[in-house]
Amino acid sequence: MSDDGIPESSESMGTDGIPYRFEPTATAAGLHAAHGDLEAGAETGIVVTLAGRLMLRRDQGKLFFGVLQDATGRVQLFAPEKSTPDFAGFTGLHLGDWVGVTGEVIVTRRGELSVRVGEWVRLAAARRPFPDKWHGISDTDTRYRQRYVDLWVTDEAREAFVLRSRALSVMRRWLEDRGFLEVETPVFHPIPGGALARPFTTHHNALDLDLYLRIAPELYLKRLTVGGMERVFEVARVFRNEGVSTRHNPEFTMLELYQAYADYHDIMALVEELVAHLAETLLGTTQLEYDGRQLDLSVPWRRATLTELLAEHAGLEIDLDTPRDELVRLCEERDIPVKDHDGPGKLIMELYEKTTEPELWGPVFVVDYPKEVSPLSRDHRDRPGWVERFEGIVAGRELCNAFTELVDPDDQRERFEAQEAGRAAGDDEAMVVDEDYLRALEYGLPPTGGLGIGIDRLVMLLTGTTAIRDVILFPTLRPEQGLGTPADPGDGGDGEGDADEGAGS
RNA sequence: GCGCCUCUAGCUCAAUUGGCAGAGCAUCGGACUCUUAAUCCGCAGGUUCUGGGUUCGAGUCCCAGGGGGCGUACCA
Structure with missing residues (x-):
């Protein structure tokens, strides 16, 4: 592993061309924070290594612009043909591919903070196409089921x-x-x-x-x-x-x-x-x-008792000593079902929940x-x-x-x-x-x-x-149709087979 | 559980009163050295959620089922 994070030893590169580890030295948000005030055309001489997904690509032929997104945000990649190793391979990257990039922090002539691609390596292929780059996913069901995509596009x-x-x-x-x-x-x-x-x-x-x-x-x-x-x-x-x-x-x-x-x-x-x-x-x-x-x-x-709020919002001056018949009548007027064993406390709660609680902000x-x-x-x-x-x-x-x-x-x-x-x-x-x-x-x-x-x-x-x-990453949903369901996990023998290899290390 | 709405290409969406299923993006091929959702040319891409029915003809109308959303009930 060289200082710039790009693996140079074949020992750390898989036969599939994907390295076994990678070491970014910077983040998108970090670059914007550190270099956001540079003028158009600036060259910093500062070399950084980033990793993330390629989320936008603008191919100009002999010049390629990409937008790399990591956990912190987005930053542009600037890749001229003459300075980019394996330029054809780089421009062949797909939207959604994970990529690691090492290069100098610059600002383009149009003023966009960028990393000029010096070395690069693909860290994972996105075999499935990402959703529309402008509209993202609109179907909330898909967003919840495929949160791994939603987190990138929403x-x-x-x-x-x-x-x-x-x-x-x-x-x-x-x-x-x-x-x-x-x-x-x-x-x-x-x-x-x-x-x-x-x-x-x-x-x-x-x-x-x-x-x-x-x-x-x-x-x-x-x-x-x-x-x-x-x-x-x-x-x-x-x-x-x-x-x-x-x-x-x-x-x-x-x-x-x-x-x-x-x-x-x-x-x-x-x-x-x-x-x-x-x-x-x-x-x-x-x-x-x-x-x-x-x-x-x-x-x-504010602190207010339940009975105070009942009087304030519903005009009901009631308490536990209010005759039960009276409470029952008030409930029935409001279409609240009353059970025989409901005492005055239960009835007052029902009245509060029906008349007052919805009014509170x-x-x-x-x-x-x-x-x-x-x-x-x-x-x-x-x-x-x-x-x-x-x-x-x-x-x-x-x-x-x-x-x-x-x-x-x-x-x-x-x-x-x-x-x-x-x-x-x-x-x-x-x-x-x-x-x-x-x-x-x-x-x-x-x-x-x-x-x-x-x-x-x-x-x-x-x-x-x-x-x-x-606010729940994986909310409870009905299992997706057509994806296949695992064999019934219940009643799976007495577990003495010791076939599990989970929770290793 | 109940009521209403909804489901068309990988994604976002069209398709007149029932009359040949389309576009943009993505993918694939090509052009382009400062783009910003780049642009331009071309190819390919479909069980219109499923199953019935009505009809000469159904994405469209009817019935049943499935997925989802919203409201409501239970609840935090």
Whole structure:
């Protein structure tokens, strides 16, 4: 390997003409940053090595212009016949081919920053033609299925995923700076818990055990708080067996965190500071425009109780002591179906979700929820029948759900049993009793504040996208027709054949 | 799940009331020493999503199925 990155030894060149490694010394964005102010016709004497895909080609006969795109952006390649090795081979490159180039940084007579091709090597052939160089891919389905193409031809897509990565990085740093420890808890749950949702099921052959993919990491994280990890968080992929939409993917990412000795007021402060910090760091401002509307994320966010908002937006002056008949009447007036076992708390929630939640834009913390619909939250210190729970509504969407955690094992058992009763009555999203979690609580959970933030929705906010599939690299889709499907992976024997060669090294 | 819309060349899109399936880009061949989605000439490229039906004749109309989008429901 020579200094300029072009392999010169046959040892490192494959028989197919493709080298085994390559070493770029510069990037497209780096060149523009370093040399963007040069005048037309400039020659720098600086030799750099770039790698990327050839995304545009302009063949002038004895002079060839190409546009090389790498992970950072695009830069022009300038290739005169008389100075370019194997000029015919170079001009024969296809759109989409990967190529490594070494040459001097220059500016053309027309003022375009370029690399004059000195040495070059093809790093991969694009056997399939790339999409229209101007229109790209318009079919969203193709974009999601062939993200490896989409990332090259749709700038906004690539930018959104770069921002997503940076957002997670900034978030982790911010939490670690505050003493939070990142942990990993099981994805396989023998008992689904921590949220109200339908789980996916799977099966472990050797243990002959039915398992659920987690719908939330909550109960495991609180076990860790019992275990003395005072501040923990997990960036958790969770799975819910529900429909897909512009706001829902069956697997999505939640940030959950638990802070010992904190209550939900502390968590509210944490959320608004974290989100404002992310916007400030990644976008340089807390004043966003989303879906054509303004959004001010600056601290502090408004705090209003659910009952206050019901009065404000729907004119409904109701509370848990409002006669049930009255609540039922209000629901029926609004075409909300009422079940026999629905208590006043459930009915108030239904009225809120129907009349008030769609009106909210935020950011606003909706504070204090009925105990009846909150099986893991601690009783409100002042309001009987209510719990210390809040949701953050931002850009009209639920961004987070948080509460002062329920710490009393006896109370928790009663809540679980109430959920079981609901399950018996036909609610297949209701929780089941988790005896081990109760045992953990019996060892003592200190006062704790907990939080779950939908990361995908947060990233949508930061990237200004309105479809969750635009922030998930490979969203859940039906398998493509006509590509062939693998043999049924289930029931594949007992695995003792040891035929797998994956996860090597 | 339900409702509405949609599917034509590798990509982006045309095709009159039902009347010979087309263009640009990409590919292939040719011209061109400062292009910027380069330009120009030429070749090739099709199960019009699938299967039925109506018709002398279907990309177009009807029925069923499939893929996708949007809305709605469940939900974060």
